[in-house]
Amino acid sequence: MTNQANQGDLEIDPSLLKAFLNELHSQYKPLREGAVANYIPELAKVNPDLFSICIVTVDGQVYKVGDYEQLFTIQSISKVFAYGLALEDHGLDYVLTRVGVEPTGDAFNAIILDEQSKRPYNPMVNAGAIATTSLIKGSGPTERLNRMLDMFRGYIGRDVFVDILAFTSERSTGHRNRAMAHLMLNFGMIDRNIEEALDLYFQQCAVMVNCQDLAVMAATLANKGVNPITNKQAVDKRYIKDILSVMYTCGMYNFAGEWAYKIGLPAKSGICGGIIAVVPHKMGIGVFSPLLDVRGNSVRGVKVCEELSQRLGLHLFECQGKGENKQSDYKENAENY
Ligand code: GLU
Secondary structure, three states, X not given: OOHHHHHHHHOOOHHHHHHHHHHHHHHHOOOOOOEOOOOOHHHHHOOOOOOEEEEEEXXXXXXXXXXXXXXXXXXXXXXXXXXXXXXXXXXXXXXHHHOOOOOXXXXXXXXXXXXXXXXXXXXXXXXXXXXXXXXXXXXOHHHHHHHHHHHHHHHHOOOOOEOHHHHHHHHHHOHHHHHHHHHHHHOOOOOOOHHHHHHHHHHHHOEEEOHHHHHHHHHHHHOOOEOOOOOOEOOOHHHHHHHHHHHHHHOOHHHHHHHHHHOOOOEEEOOOOEEEEEEOOOEEEEEEOOOEOOOOOEHHHHHHHHHHHHHHOOOOOOOOOOOOOOHHHHHHHHHHO
């Protein structure tokens, strides 16, 4: 596809979009608020200055700035994609018997289950993600891990691997997740050997990605499950609406409501400092910056997504005409940059 076609899709001039990303990067690079996650010892070693922004459109155009090649562990962002695999393996009705779709308003690692159903609230918090991962089919741990990695390869479009140091670091310290798994075993929400389920969950969290990968993964969700770079189907398109709905309501920890209100895009963040946001039928956004706010969201990541949404008029419920939204401010700013 040409830039012309891309311009039509986004209704944004590609050179201005590139300038806008550069501007956002320069604007927020000096921001030093927040702290890196340290409850998993390996994560505490990350360089807090790292910062990158990437946009991939559904026709495969890539816009990127900053440390976009820097690898990091995907952490909670993996929950979105593992949920897709569980849906493909079992269908929505069965998965719903094990994991709900209600936002919690509590922290991602809260040890709570729904009082009535005993299900974890949703697949985006740790309890729900562990239950989801325990549903991945396979004849044993190796096959399940390989299926999980193949799934990530489809979304990312290249080979992927697990960071062994991050995996073992979390395995030896993840007692809270272990407690949740025991609680769910008690209520019959997990039937498999829980140490195996936890290992697969910790491995999925330790898959290495970069910021550009995040944007490609988000763009794949924006593009009916087809990776816009490889043109291969990464997930059955019938589940896209289920995945995006749960991202929209539950993806940003206990900031999900305010995020939906202000930014208005399905998204998921991880304590690695990554955020993905999906603009359906248009593009995927990836931001990486490891300094986190108290809820676990990247401080710079939230600011960047807020600006992108406002100034490009990306909120899903935006009603202003194309010329009326803040794109005009963005153009002025980009031209001044
Ligand atoms: N592996 C992390 C955990 O389970 C992921 C948390 C996150 O990114 O929100 O605690």
